[in-house]
Amino acid sequence: MHTLGNTTPSLGYILALDLGTTGNRAFVFNADGKIVGQAYKELTQYYPQPGWLEHDPQQIWQDTCWVMQTAIRNAHIVPSAIAALGLTVQRETCLIWDKTTGKPLHRAIVWQDRRTAPLCHQLQEQGYANEIYDRTGLIIDAYFSATKFRWLLDKFTDVDLNNVLAGTIDTWVLWNLTGGIHATDHSNASRTMLMNLKTCEWDENLLELFQIPAHILPQIQPSLGVFGVTDATLLGAEIPITAILGDQQAALFGHGCDRPGLMKCTYGTGSFLVAHTGDQIVRSHHQLISTVAWTQANLRGTLDVGYALEGSMFTSGACIQWLRDRLKLIKTAAESEAMANQVKDNGGVYFVPAFSGLGAPYWDMSARGAFFGITASVQPEHLVRAVLEAIAYQVLEVVQAINASSSTPVGRLTVDGGACENNFLMQFQADVLGIPVERKVMRDTTVQGAAFAAGLAVGFWQSYEALVQQRQIERVFEPGSDTPLSNFATWQKAVKRTLAWEE
Numbered sequence: 001m002h003t004l005g006n007t008t009p010s011l012g013y014i015l016a017l018d019l020g021t022t023g024n025r026a027f028v029f030n031a032d033g034k035i036v037g038q039a040y041k042e043l044t045q046y047y048p049q050p051g052w053l054e055h056d057p058q059q060i061w062q063d064t065c066w067v068m069q070t071a072i073r074n075a076h077i078v079p080s081a082i083a084a085l086g087l088t089v090q091r092e093t094c095l096i097w098d099k100t101t102g103k104p105l106h107r108a109i110v111w112q113d114r115r116t117a118p119l120c121h122q123l124q125e126q127g128y129a130n131e132i133y134d135r136t137g138l139i140i141d142a143y144f145s146a147t148k149f150r151w152l153l154d155k156f157t158d159v160d161l162n163n164v165l166a167g168t169i170d171t172w173v174l175w176n177l178t179g180g181i182h183a184t185d186h187s188n189a190s191r192t193m194l195m196n197l198k199t200c201e202w203d204e205n206l207l208e209l210f211q212i213p214a215h216i217l218p219q220i221q222p223s224l225g226v227f228g229v230t231d232a233t234l235l236g237a238e239i240p241i242t243a244i245l246g247d248q249q250a251a252l253f254g255h256g257c258d259r260p261g262l263m264k265c266t267y268g269t270g271s272f273l274v275a276h277t278g279d280q281i282v283r284s285h286h287q288l289i290s291t292v293a294w295t296q297a298n299l300r301g302t303l304d305v306g307y308a309l310e311g312s313m314f315t316s317g318a319c320i321q322w323l324r325d326r327l328k329l330i331k332t333a334a335e336s337e338a339m340a341n342q343v344k345d346n347g348g349v350y351f352v353p354a355f356s357g358l359g360a361p362y363w364d365m366s367a368r369g370a371f372f373g374i375t376a377s378v379q380p381e382h383l384v385r386a387v388l389e390a391i392a393y394q395v396l397e398v399v400q401a402i403n404a405s406s407s408t409p410v411g412r413l414t415v416d417g418g419a420c421e422n423n424f425l426m427q428f429q430a431d432v433l434g435i436p437v438e439r440k441v442m443r444d445t446t447v448q449g450a451a452f453a454a455g456l457a458v459g460f461w462q463s464y465e466a467l468v469q470q471r472q473i474e475r476v477f478e479p480g481s482d483t484p485l486s487n488f489a490t491w492q493k494a495v496k497r498t499l500a501w502e503e
């Protein structure tokens with residue numbers, strides 16, 4: 001076992017994989033919790049139809065191998081010096097594959113994909129909303145995996161299901177890493193809409209409702225614990241895989257949010273505000289979902305389950321990518337900050353980032369994105385600024401929902417994720433929230449959380465508190481005095497105009 005500050009020559013490293021929506025990364029951490037090697041590869045996004053989004057599972061697997069090998073090479077270590085591997089992934093995105101050939105039957109359907117909205121509407125109309133919420137903590141939406149699995153199985157009705165395996169991205173990569181272990185963890189399983197939040201097992205009623213055969217689903221295991229070892233032919237060593245978590249839960253873990261009152265907000269492709277609720281399932285009356293934070297087997301041989309409340313906002317950093325790649329208003333995501341600062345206000349422009357419908361607190365699969373308030377004097381800078389402001393307004397609405405669900409209002413927001421680099425966004429966020437926004441030196445909290453979990457699970461590190469306490473604050477954005485909250489009301493008016501847009 002290592003205490004912090006005590007490096008050892010053999011088994012001195014933890015490898016962590018963060019397989020996100022926009023790209024896949026691997027980091028190597030030493031016993032001090034410092035990064036000694038890393039690699040990243042952007043992932044191709046396939047948009048076969050408006051509102052649809054797919055990823056190539058083979059590319060995810062190949063890029064996973066490449067980032068692992070490159071990070072290890074950059075760290076100048078031998079793979080046999082790695083004590084454990086932690087895996088964290090984009091959640092809900094899922095696929096089915098042939099277990100004999102190892103080939104996916106179709107590209108993975110990504111969490112943002114809206115193709116199953118009609119089936120979700122049908123379930124709502126049939127009155128399943130309360131039962132599904134009660135069993136899973138989730139609100140019926142195309143976001144979650146169950147209807148995506150149904151769509152995939154409907155497309156391949158002639159295949160022999162005895163040869164088919166199903167899973168989210170963690171399961172697919174684990175199966176490939178280990179040469180055939182078919183498992184997932186409770187945090188990822190809780191996002192499928194097939195796991196019962198109370199029993200933490202696949203829910204037979206829901207399997208029946210969605211017509212998903214239990215035998216094609218992975219075994220659900222504790223998030224912290226041994227899942228298997230990497231196939232020795234991959235890296236030249238059998239590395240124990242000792243943690244699997246959904247990426248938002250990994251960030252929660254990395255921030256040290258392990259009890260009620262602690263929460264974080266990640267600004268990646270979407271924004272996800274997640275609050276730990278201890279060992280209790282807390283039900284929100286304000287359109288937040290209840291989910292598993294992470295699980296671990298205890299010494300009594302039973303399961304310790306941590307739960308969370310979550311506000312999922314589907315589109316945030318993704319609109320910055322859109323400004324860059326489609327509208328070509330900026331060359332880099334970072335440029336959005338300078339552009340927003342070039343104008344004194346939004347010029348009356350408001351943006352609704354409903355590219356994939358709207359998540360919390362609206363849960364409207366039919367909403368679509370829009371700019372409002374365009375006049376002849378509007379410049380590109382106003383559009384960019386309006387997009388950044390919208391990202392902050394979405395988070396404000398979710399914080400309001402959290403405050404409405406709790407007797408103690410949120411007093412400080414801890415942030416991470418790609419878009420938290422943006423100083424304009426973070427300052428504007430603090431201004432509209434009226435509370436400080438805290439950014440740590442290490443922004444990649446997701447991958448750090450996966451490393452912490454894997455290292456703690458295998459006894460590489462002993463103290464979770466010591467690991468999270470060494471994370472230094474880089475900057476605190478204090479709220480300004482002239483908070484333009486009337487603009488927030490106008491933005492909410494804009495949001496209402498986009499609801500139920502798609503028939």
Ligand SMILES: Nc1ncnc2c1ncn2[C@@H]1O[C@H](COP(=O)(O)OP(=O)(O)O)[C@@H](O)[C@H]1O
Nearest residue numbers: 020021022268269317318321333334418419422
């Ligand atoms: N300086 C920046 N300002 C605003 N957005 C940014 C900035 N840098 C990165 N982003 C956005 O952050 C996202 C990538 O963040 P990341 O946490 O890696 O996301 P994910 O895990 O969803 O792949 C992209 O959508 C990108 O547009």
Ligand SMILES: O=P(O)(O)OC[C@H](O)CO
Nearest residue numbers: 020021090091268269270
């Ligand atoms: O890939 P990220 O970091 O945007 O996270 C995606 C979420 O897990 C979707 O629920």
